Amino acid sequence: xxxxAAIFAxxxxxxxxxxxxxxxxxxxxIEFHVLVNGSSDKTVELARQVSAGRSxxxxxxxxxxGKSRTWNRFLFDIWDGRHDVMIFLDGDAEIAPGSxxxxxxxxxxxxxxxxxxxxxxxxxxxxxxxxxxxxxxxxFGDLYALRGDFLRRMRARGIRLxxxxxxxxxxxxxxxxxxxxxxxxxxxxxxxxCENAGFHCEPVKALHPRTWRMQYRRMINYSVRHFQNRIISxxxxxxxxxxxxxxxxxxxxxxxxxxxxxxxxxxxWFDFLALKRMAGK
Numbered sequence: 001x002x003x004x005a006a007i008f009a010x011x012x013x014x015x016x017x018x019x020x021x022x023x024x025x026x027x028x029x030i031e032f033h034v035l036v037n038g039s040s041d042k043t044v045e046l047a048r049q050v051s052a053g054r055s056x057x058x059x060x061x062x063x064x065x066g067k068s069r070t071w072n073r074f075l076f077d078i079w080d081g082r083h084d085v086m087i088f089l090d091g092d093a094e095i096a097p098g099s100x101x102x103x104x105x106x107x108x109x110x111x112x113x114x115x116x117x118x119x120x121x122x123x124x125x126x127x128x129x130x131x132x133x134x135x136x137x138x139x140f141g142d143l144y145a146l147r148g149d150f151l152r153r154m155r156a157r158g159i160r161l162x163x164x165x166x167x168x169x170x171x172x173x174x175x176x177x178x179x180x181x182x183x184x185x186x187x188x189x190x191x192x193x194c195e196n197a198g199f200h201c202e203p204v205k206a207l208h209p210r211t212w213r214m215q216y217r218r219m220i221n222y223s224v225r226h227f228q229n230r231i232i233s234x235x236x237x238x239x240x241x242x243x244x245x246x247x248x249x250x251x252x253x254x255x256x257x258x259x260x261x262x263x264x265x266x267x268x269w270f271d272f273l274a275l276k277r278m279a280g281k
Contacts, residue, residue: 001105002148004031004083006074008067008141009091015044015202020050022094025057029144029201030100031083032057034091035074038065043091053161065067067141068165075155084148088168092202093142099197103145114150114190115176118143118197137177137191141169144201146176159241164246165226171232175241182240183233187269223274228258252278 005023009016016034025032034047036059044061051057060078062070069086079086085104087093099118106116117139120126133140159180178185219265228248235243245251256279261271 001104003029003082003085003087003100004079005033005087005089005100007032007034007040007089007091008070009034009036009040009043009047010065010067010139011039011043012036012091013046014093016043018051019089019091020047020092020236022096024100024111025050025054025188028056033074033078034059035062035078036060037062037067037068038068038090047062047079054150066163068161068168069163072160074164075151076160076181076274079151081148081152083147084150086151087143087145087149088141089143089199090141092199093199095143096198096267099143099194099199100145102221103143103194103204103260106192106197107145107147110189110192112189113176113192114147115139115173116145116192116194116197118145118194119265120198121155121202122203125151128155133193133239137173137188139173139176139191140274141167143197144169144172144199145194146172150180152178153190157242160246162245163281164249165232166221166228170225171244174232174236178228178241180241182238183236196213219270220277223270224278226267226271227255227274227278230259231255249278 003147007019020093036044036047047059051059062073064188084198085107087103088102102250103116103118107113119133120129120140145160157180161171165171175193177188177190231248231251259266259275
């Protein structure tokens with residue numbers, strides 16, 4: 001079984017070294033692609049230092065940035081399409097030993113599955129997130145695997161993620177569960193949790209100003225993602241994934257009048273800011 005790994009990295013000079021060190025880079029049977037997207041820091045330089053002299057590690061300096069845009073570029077322009085299993089991970093995650101093989105073995109054991117999910121291994125709420133992955137059969141963008149045949153079919157039909165989509169994992173999980181069809185074909189069994197694959201994220205430093213700034217921006221993005229998901233659900237309930245637009249922003253004018261700030265103290269302010277951003281104000 002042939003494996004390939006795509007590592008998405010945006011401004012990750014602090015974390016990319018630890019991420020790459022956690023991977024079995026000495027495995028000549030695994031191809032690694034470091035997808036540095038829209039970065040202006042030293043991520044590319046550091047990744048190239050690690051890849052020097054290794055024929056199975058490729059570093060791509062891609063502009064403009066954006067994870068979904070980069071995901072599309074990898075699938076349609078970079079990947080040669082020959083691998084049995086494609087593993088996706090984020091450049092700020094540290095991957096537990098044996099995870100890549102475990103994800104591949106999970107898909108091999110279940111020929112009906114299109115995707116396998118890795119488990120979060122740290123953070124205050126990680127047991128809750130693990131339980132959700134088991135019950136809801138979703139994916140975390142930090143670590144998941146897709147069957148090569150699924151990706152080849154996706155490429156052949158020209159199904160792309162919208163370039164401005166925030167978060168690849170929700171839509172990828174939906175495409176895997178529906179087997180690239182509309183929502184009426186949803187089958188949760190097509191996304192399988194992998195108990196022996198996992199990742200560690202950087203611990204949150206609650207009192208650090210950088211953490212607060214990052215979390216504030218993240219909460220706005222989460223709200224934008226909430227409203228984007230409502231648009232995507234409409235598409236998936238209707239004509240299906242081949243009707244996904246190049247950019248979701250093209251559909252905002254048709255939807256913004258329907259959207260309202262949620263009545264929750266946790267989300268209301270961020271929903272307000274998200275809707276302002278989506279309206280271009």
